[in-house]
Amino acid sequence: MRRAGIDTYRQPVLYLHRDCPVCRAEGFAALTRVRIGSGGRDTVAVLNVVTGDWLGAHEAALSEAAWQALRPEPGALAEFAHADPAESCSLLRAKVYGARLGEQDFAAVLRDVLAARLSDIELAAFVTACAGDRMDLDECIALTRAMVAVGDRLDWGAGPVLDKHCVGGLPGNRTTPIIVSIVAALGYRIPKTSSRAITSPAGTADVMATMTAVDLNLGELRRVVEREGGCLASGGRIRLSPADDMFIQVERPLDIDSGGQMVASILSKKAAAGSTHVLIDIPVGATAKIRTPAAADAIARRLTLVGEAMGLRVGIRLSDGRQPVGWGIGPALEARDVLAVLRCAPDAPRDLRERALDIAGAVLELLPESRPGRGREAATVALDSGAALEKFMAICEAQGGFREPGKARFARAFVSPTTGRVACINNRLLARVAKLAGAPNDPTAGVVCTLREGDPIDTGAPLFVVHAEAEGELAYALNYAAGHADILAIRSGPE
Amino acid sequence: MRRAGIDTYRQPVLYLHRDCPVCRAEGFAALTRVRIGSGGRDTVAVLNVVTGDWLGAHEAALSEAAWQALRPEPGALAEFAHADPAESCSLLRAKVYGARLGEQDFAAVLRDVLAARLSDIELAAFVTACAGDRMDLDECIALTRAMVAVGDRLDWGAGPVLDKHCVGGLPGNRTTPIIVSIVAALGYRIPKTSSRAITSPAGTADVMATMTAVDLNLGELRRVVEREGGCLASGGRIRLSPADDMFIQVERPLDIDSGGQMVASILSKKAAAGSTHVLIDIPVGATAKIRTPAAADAIARRLTLVGEAMGLRVGIRLSDGRQPVGWGIGPALEARDVLAVLRCAPDAPRDLRERALDIAGAVLELLPESRPGRGREAATVALDSGAALEKFMAICEAQGGFREPGKARFARAFVSPTTGRVACINNRLLARVAKLAGAPNDPTAGVVCTLREGDPIDTGAPLFVVHAEAEGELAYALNYAAGHADILAIRSGPE
Numbered sequence: 006m007r008r009a010g011i012d013t014y015r016q017p018v019l020y021l022h023r024d025c026p027v028c029r030a031e032g033f034a035a036l037t038r039v040r041i042g043s044g045g046r047d048t049v050a051v052l053n054v055v056t057g058d059w060l061g062a063h064e065a066a067l068s069e070a071a072w073q074a075l076r077p078e079p080g081a082l083a084e085f086a087h088a089d090p091a092e093s094c095s096l097l098r099a100k101v102y103g104a105r106l107g108e109q110d111f112a113a114v115l116r117d118v119l120a121a122r123l124s125d126i127e128l129a130a131f132v133t134a135c136a137g138d139r140m141d142l143d144e145c146i147a148l149t150r151a152m153v154a155v156g157d158r159l160d161w162g163a164g165p166v167l168d169k170h171c172v173g174g175l176p177g178n179r180t181t182p183i184i185v186s187i188v189a190a191l192g193y194r195i196p197k198t199s200s201r202a203i204t205s206p207a208g209t210a211d212v213m214a215t216m217t218a219v220d221l222n223l224g225e226l227r228r229v230v231e232r233e234g235g236c237l238a239s240g241g242r243i244r245l246s247p248a249d250d251m252f253i254q255v256e257r258p259l260d261i262d263s264g265g266q267m268v269a270s271i272l273s274k275k276a277a278a279g280s281t282h283v284l285i286d287i288p289v290g291a292t293a294k295i296r297t298p299a300a301a302d303a304i305a306r307r308l309t310l311v312g313e314a315m316g317l318r319v320g321i322r323l324s325d326g327r328q329p330v331g332w333g334i335g336p337a338l339e340a341r342d343v344l345a346v347l348r349c350a351p352d353a354p355r356d357l358r359e360r361a362l363d364i365a366g367a368v369l370e371l372l373p374e375s376r377p378g379r380g381r382e383a384a385t386v387a388l389d390s391g392a393a394l395e396k397f398m399a400i401c402e403a404q405g406g407f408r409e410p411g412k413a414r415f416a417r418a419f420v421s422p423t424t425g426r427v428a429c430i431n432n433r434l435l436a437r438v439a440k441l442a443g444a445p446n447d448p449t450a451g452v453v454c455t456l457r458e459g460d461p462i463d464t465g466a467p468l469f470v471v472h473a474e475a476e477g478e479l480a481y482a483l484n485y486a487a488g489h490a491d492i493l494a495i496r497s498g499p500e
Numbered sequence: 501m502r503r504a505g506i507d508t509y510r511q512p513v514l515y516l517h518r519d520c521p522v523c524r525a526e527g528f529a530a531l532t533r534v535r536i537g538s539g540g541r542d543t544v545a546v547l548n549v550v551t552g553d554w555l556g557a558h559e560a561a562l563s564e565a566a567w568q569a570l571r572p573e574p575g576a577l578a579e580f581a582h583a584d585p586a587e588s589c590s591l592l593r594a595k596v597y598g599a600r601l602g603e604q605d606f607a608a609v610l611r612d613v614l615a616a617r618l619s620d621i622e623l624a625a626f627v628t629a630c631a632g633d634r635m636d637l638d639e640c641i642a643l644t645r646a647m648v649a650v651g652d653r654l655d656w657g658a659g660p661v662l663d664k665h666c667v668g669g670l671p672g673n674r675t676t677p678i679i680v681s682i683v684a685a686l687g688y689r690i691p692k693t694s695s696r697a698i699t700s701p702a703g704t705a706d707v708m709a710t711m712t713a714v715d716l717n718l719g720e721l722r723r724v725v726e727r728e729g730g731c732l733a734s735g736g737r738i739r740l741s742p743a744d745d746m747f748i749q750v751e752r753p754l755d756i757d758s759g760g761q762m763v764a765s766i767l768s769k770k771a772a773a774g775s776t777h778v779l780i781d782i783p784v785g786a787t788a789k790i791r792t793p794a795a796a797d798a799i800a801r802r803l804t805l806v807g808e809a810m811g812l813r814v815g816i817r818l819s820d821g822r823q824p825v826g827w828g829i830g831p832a833l834e835a836r837d838v839l840a841v842l843r844c845a846p847d848a849p850r851d852l853r854e855r856a857l858d859i860a861g862a863v864l865e866l867l868p869e870s871r872p873g874r875g876r877e878a879a880t881v882a883l884d885s886g887a888a889l890e891k892f893m894a895i896c897e898a899q900g901g902f903r904e905p906g907k908a909r910f911a912r913a914f915v916s917p918t919t920g921r922v923a924c925i926n927n928r929l930l931a932r933v934a935k936l937a938g939a940p941n942d943p944t945a946g947v948v949c950t951l952r953e954g955d956p957i958d959t960g961a962p963l964f965v966v967h968a969e970a971e972g973e974l975a976y977a978l979n980y981a982a983g984h985a986d987i988l989a990i991r992s993g994p995e
Contacts, residue, residue, distance in 0.1 A: 010552020011515065012530040020506070034941060035507040036753075056564070057505020059554040069551070087936070087976050094755065101756055103632040126624040130754050133628035137598040258531070259625050260589070261596055441582075446529060481582050 006043065006077050009066035015254050016125055017050035017071035019085075024062040027085050028054065038124065041065075041075060043083035048074035049122055074121070091122040100134045105144055111151035115248040119155060129255045132266065140265030145307060146314045148266070152273035153315075157223065157244045159196070159279040161230075167195045168280035169368050170271050172295060172304070173205060175288045176436045176452075178330040179339040181209045182237055182397060183346055183361035187387045188368055189235030190396035195368075196230040198240035198278060203253050204260045206439035206451055210239035211336040212343065215448045218405035229403040237400055245277035246270065268307050276315045282371040283312065283319050286364050288326030292432040295326065320371045322364065328430040328457055331357040335444035335451015337410035338472060344410075347394040356457075362388065413449035415479045418467035419486045425497035427460045434492040435469070442473040442482040450474055452482075456493060468493045501538065501572050504561035510749050511620055512545035512566035514580075519557040522580050523549065533619065536560075536570060538578035543569035544617055569616070586617040595629040600639055606646035610743040614650060623750045627761065635760030640802060641809045643761070647768035648810075652718065652739045654691070654774040656725075662690045663775035664863050665766050667790060667799070668700060670783045671931045671947075672826040674834040676704045677732055677892060678841055678856035682882045683863055684730030685891035690863075691725040693735035693773060698748050699755045701934035701946055705734035706831040707838065710943045713900035724898040732895055740772035741765065763802050771810045777866040778807065778814050781859050783821025787927040790821065815866045817859065823925040823952055826852040830939035830946015832905035833967060839905075842889040851952075857883065908944035910974045913962035914981045920992035922955045929987040933966065937977040942969040947977075951988060963988045 009020050019039050021028050033039060037052045050071045060066050065083060067075065077083065093114040100106055106114075114131065117123050123131070140148065169184055181199060188195045199209035199219075213219045219239040221229065226243060229236040241250065249270045275283050285308055288294070289301045305321040312319030331342035331354040345353035346361065366381030387393045401407035435452060443450030454469035456462065471486070473479035486492055504515050514534050516523050528534060532547045545566045555561050560578060562570065572578065588609040595601055601609075609626065612618050618626070635643065664679055676694060683690045694704035694714075708714045714734040716724065721738060724731040736745065744765045770778050780803055783789070784796045800816040807814030826837035826849040840848035841856060861876030882888045896902035930947060938945030949964035951957065966981070968974035981987055 008552065010550055010554070012518075012549040012551060014530045023507075035509045053563075054507040055505055056507060057503065059505070068548075087972075090932075098755060101628050101631045101754075124753065126620055126750050126753055129621040129624040130628040130756065133596050133625040134631075136596045136629075255621055258619065258621055259596075260593060261625070477582075 006065045006067060006081050006083050007079055008072050009068055011068045013068040013070060015070050016068075017048055017074055017121065018068035019050035019052050019071060020055050020060055020066035021052060022055045022060045022062045022064070025065075026062070038088040040086050040088040041071070041083050043075050043077045043081050046075050049088040051124065088122070091117040093117040093123070094127065097123070097127060097131050097134070101130055103139075105141065106147065108147035108150050111148045112154055115151050115155045118248050118251045125255055128252065129259060132252055132255055132259070132261060135266045136261055137264060142307065142310055145265045145268055146311050148269040149273045149276070149311055149315060152246045152248055152269055153277045156247045156277055158277045159245070161194060161196065161279045165193070165372055166279055166281045167193050167368050167371070168197065168275050168278065168283045169286065169364060170275070170283060171286040171288070172267065172271070175290075175293055175326050176206060176329040176334040176432055176439065177332070177339055177342065177357075178288065178360070179207075179209065179212050179343050180286075180330075180357065180361040180364055182213060182343045183357075183388070183393065184365040184368060185235045185237055186347060186393040186397035186400065187361070187365040187384045189233055189400070190387045190392040191369070191383055193234065193369070194230065195235040196226065196278060197236060198226070198238050198243060198245060198274070200240055200249075200253070202445045203256050206334050206436050206444035207336045207339055208445070209237070210241070211445040211448065212339045213237045214239070215337045215340045215410035217401040217407055221404060229400065233396065233400050233403050235396070235400055236404065238404065240274060246273040249274065264304060265307070268304065268311055272308065272311050272315055272317065275317060281318065282368075283317055284322060284364060284368040284371055285319060286322050286324055288324045290326030290328070290432065293326030298323070318371060320367060322367050324360065324363070326432070329432060329435060329454060330354070330360055332453050332455045333451060334436065334439040334454065335442070335472065336448040337412070338451045338453055340410035347388070347397050349389060349391075358388075411449045413447070413472035414474050415476060416470055416472045417479055417483060418470045419483055420465050421462045421468050421495060422464065423495050423497050424464045425462060425495040427456050427458050427462060428494040428496040429458055430456075431492050434489050438469075438471065438482050438486050438492065441478065441485050442471050443475065443478045447474040447478075450478065454493075462495060501560045501562060501576050501578050502574055503567050504563055506563045508563040508565055510565050511563075512543055512569055512616065513563035514545035514547050514566060515550050515555055515561035516547060517550045517555045517557045517559070520560075521557070533583040535581050535583040536566070536578050538570050538572045538576050541570050544583045546619065583617070586612040588612040588618070589622065592618070592622060592626050592629070596625055600636065601642065603642035603645050606643045607649055610646050610650045613743050613746045620750055623747065624754060627747055627750055627754070627756060630761045631756055632759060637802065637805055640760045640763055641806050643764040644768045644771070644806055644810060647741045647743055647764055648772045651742045651772055653772045654740070656689060656691065656774045660688070660867060661774055661776045662688050662863055662866070663692065663770055663773065663778045664781065664859060665770070665778060666781040666783070667762065667766070670785075670788055670821050671701060671824040671829040671927055671934065672834055672837065672852070673783065673824070673855070674702075674704065674707050674826060674838050675781075675852065675856040675859055677708060677838045678852075678883070678888065679860040679863060680730045680732055681842060681888040681892035681895065682856070682860040682879045684728060684895070685882045685887040686864070686878055688729065688864070689725065690730040691721065691773060692731060693721070693733050693738060693740060693769070695735055695744075695748070697940045698751050701829050701931050701939035702831045702834055703940070704732070705736070706940040706943065707834045708732045709734070710832040710835045710905035712896035712902055716899060724895065728891065728895045728898050730891070730895055731899065733899065735769060741768040744769065759799060760802070763799065763806050767803065767806050767810055767812065770812060775812065777863075778812055779817060779859060779863040779866055780814060781817050781819055783819045785821030785823070785927065788821030793818070813866060815862060817862050819855065819858070821927070824927060824930060824949060825849070825855055827948050827950045828946060829931065829934040829949065830937070830967065831943040832907070833946045833948055835905040842883070842892050844884060844886075853883070906944045908942070908967035909969050910971060911965055911967045912974055912978060913965045914978055915960050916957045916963050916990060917959065918990050918992050919959045920957060920990040922951050922953050922957060923989040923991040924953055925951075926987050929984050930964070933977050933981050933987065936973065936980050937966050937968040938970065938973045942973075945969055945973065957990060
C-alpha cells in the first residue's frame, strides 16, 4: 500500500489498477465499496479504478482520509474484500419511505455512520429523510438518546451546570465567548463546547480558534473547567455526540440543517456534556434560520419536551433575527468584535453587547434561586467591571494561551450604487458573500458591515467590506455581491 | 490538461496539485466544485487536491467522466473558476423542507441535473425528498411534464401505439421480450424501450443486451419499428426523459425507487415514446416492490390520474408478487428463460409463459375494438404458432443480429440444510444474492432457482445455483446466502 497523495476530504478512497489481480478476482469496479484490512485496523473505502501508469498492478493507493484511517507503514500489505452492506441500510430505506424509527434503530444507523459504513449518498438520504416535519416527538427523543449513547459523556458531579446555545442563522452573532466569560466570572460552571460552522461563515469554535487552542481532549477540557469554571473549546475531539460531526459533512454542502435533527443534535450534545440548565436563543427573522414566530414556537416546544425527556431544564429566548449582530462576519472578524465588547471599547458593536448581556442574564435566571432581572444586572456588572475580560483571558491561558486574531491580506469595499436608507438586510446572502470570500476555511476572510436597517447611505459609500486571503476569492465574492442588489436593499429618496 | 486515468463512474473529478497557482489564486480546496472550460465546452467537476508528485503544479488531470465531458486534446489549456451555485439548489432545499414544487421548478432542477450541476449528494437529497408520500398529485403531474420537456419526444403518427410496463421487484419476471414479440406479431405497434437495472439484478435492457444490440439511436430505433412494428431497445441513447438516467446513479446505491418519482419516471418515458395505450403490471407481495394491495391501489390510482393528465390511456393489472417468475435471475439467465418460452421448449418456466400471455392479452384488450378474453386467446395463438418467436428473431436481426446468451465461468449450488417444503421465498434477499454474484454488471452472473412455495426439498439438495464470473463473487454470494436462512424458508416435517 502507498499514499496516493490525493485529498478527497472525509471520504476514504482506494485506488487500484484495472489490471490488479484483486480487482479481477473480487469483481471490483469503480465505486465498489471495499473493506481494507491492514495491521489490525480496517476501513471501508470507495474504489476508483486507475487506468493510467502511476499505479502498478500490485499496488494499492489510499487517499488521505483512508490513509489516516488505516495509518499503515508505507509498503505494508493489506486484505481487500467487498464491504458487507451496512445492516442499517434497511432502516435508512424504511425512514426514507416514512417509517418511524426507535432508539435502537437510530443507534444502529449511528454506529454505521461512525464506522464510516455509510456513503455520503446514504448520509444525505438519511439527513433528508429526517428533515422538515419527518420526525415526530418520540423519534426525536429516540434519536437524541441514541446520539448520546454512541459517544462520550461528561459528569461534573452535583450542582448546576449551565449552558447556552443559539440555533444560528444570524451572521456575526458571536455572543457565546462573552456569555461564558460572564457566567464563569460570576462563579458558575459553564463547560461550553462549540462546533465548527455547518452552513454559516463561522461557528464559535472557528472564532475561538483564531484566539486560542480549541481542540482540547477530554482531560484538557476537564482541567480548564476545574480551574476556571468555564471553557470555550471545540467539541471535535471530545466525541460528545460524535455522529453529529459526520452528518455535517453532507449538511454543509446541502445547506440543510433540519428541524428534528437539529433538536437532537443540540440536546444530545448538552446531555452528553453533563449540562443541567440550558438556555436556547432562537433568532427569528425573514432571512434567519428560523423565519417565523410559528416555526420558532414549534421548535421551542420540541426543544422543551425533548429536554424534559433527557432530564434537562431548557429555557427558550426568542430574539430579533432580522439583521446581523456585530460588525464582522467570519472567524477573525467576529473575534475582533468579541474582544471589543469584552474590553468595553468605545467602538464595540452595541447590539452584540446588549444581546450577550440579555442571554447571560437569561442563563443565570434559569437557576431556581434567581429572580427576574437580577441575572442581567449581575451580568452587566461582570462585564463592565472587567471581570468577564479577565475570565476570558484566564480561560484562553488555560486552553494554551491567548493571541490576537489575524488580518486578511486583501480587503475591498462594496459600494452603494445609490443614495437612500438601508431598507433591509438579507442575512443569507450576506453570509454567502462571507463564505465566497473564504470563510470559515480562511479564518481571516469574511465581511464587515456596520450598517443597520434605517441607516442613511450615499452613492459610492461602502455598504460592506470584503476580506479575503486570495484575489480570486475577493473578486468572486464581490462579483456575487454585484449580482445580488438585495443583499442590502436601499430605499432611495429622503426619509 | 491530461487524462488522470482514474475511473470515478459518472462523477467528473478534477485533480490539481496543492501547489498549483490556480488553486491558490482561486482558493480551491478538496471538494470545491470547479467549472472547467476548454475548446468551447465546459463542465463542472469536483476537485481532489493532489499532494503527491504524479501531477505537476502546472498540470490539471481529469477523471474519465470529466475527460469524456470535455474531450480535450492532450495538453490543451483550460480555464478554471468556482462553479456558480446551481440556481435550483434553493428549490431542492425548499422540497427537502416540504414545499410543493411546480412544473417550472422541476424543470429548473432537471436542467441542472442534466448539466451535471448537482452533485451526487444533492441528487440523493432530491430523490429522498420526493420519496414516499412527499409528492402530491399535482406535483407528480408537474414532474412528469418537466421530465418529458427536457428530453426528446417520438411521434409515430396517427393510430394506437401500445406499451407495457412492470413496476418491478420480482426477480426473473422478464415478460417484456415475449409480450413485445406477441403484440408485434399480431400487427400492432409496440416500440418498447427499457432501462438498465436500477436496484434489481437485471433490467429488460440488460437481458436483451445478452442477445442483441440494444443501444440504438433515434434513427435506428425508428427503422426497426417501421420494419418490425416493435423493438426491444435500451432507452439510454434516445434521451426519452433523460433526467431519469441521472437519478438512477443515486437510486441504485440507495436502493430507493420511490412512489411519486416512480410514476413520473414511468409515464414520462411512455409519453415521450409516443405511446397511446399503456398496460402497467404491478406485482404485489410481501417482498415485492409493492408490498400490499393498499399500496398497489394507491400507485394504480396515481398512475391512472397522471396518465390522464398526460393524454395516455393507462390500464392496470395487479399480479401475484409473492415469489420469483421463471428460473433465472440475472441478465443471461433470464434471457435463457425468455428463449425457452418463445421456443415453446418443454422445460420452459410455465409461470413466465402464463404471465406473459396474461399481460399480452391485457395490452391487446386496452384497444377500444377488443373484447374481454379475446386478447389472451390471440396472444396464445401467436406464441404457440411460432409467430412470436419469428418476430423476436426478426426484431433482434433488425437491431443488429441475434446471439445466444453466454454462460458464467463458475456455478455452485447452495444446498438445503434440512428436509421439508418451501414455506416462502424472499424476493429481495434472493435478488441480493444475484447482485452479490455480479449481476447485472457481469451479464452471465446471477441465480437459478426452480423451487416454488410448497415444493418438497431434501437435506443436501440444491435450493438454488449461483453463477459468477469470479471466485470472489461466487464465495461472497454463497457466504451471504449462508448467513440468511430466510431466503428460502423451509417448513420441516411432513406436509
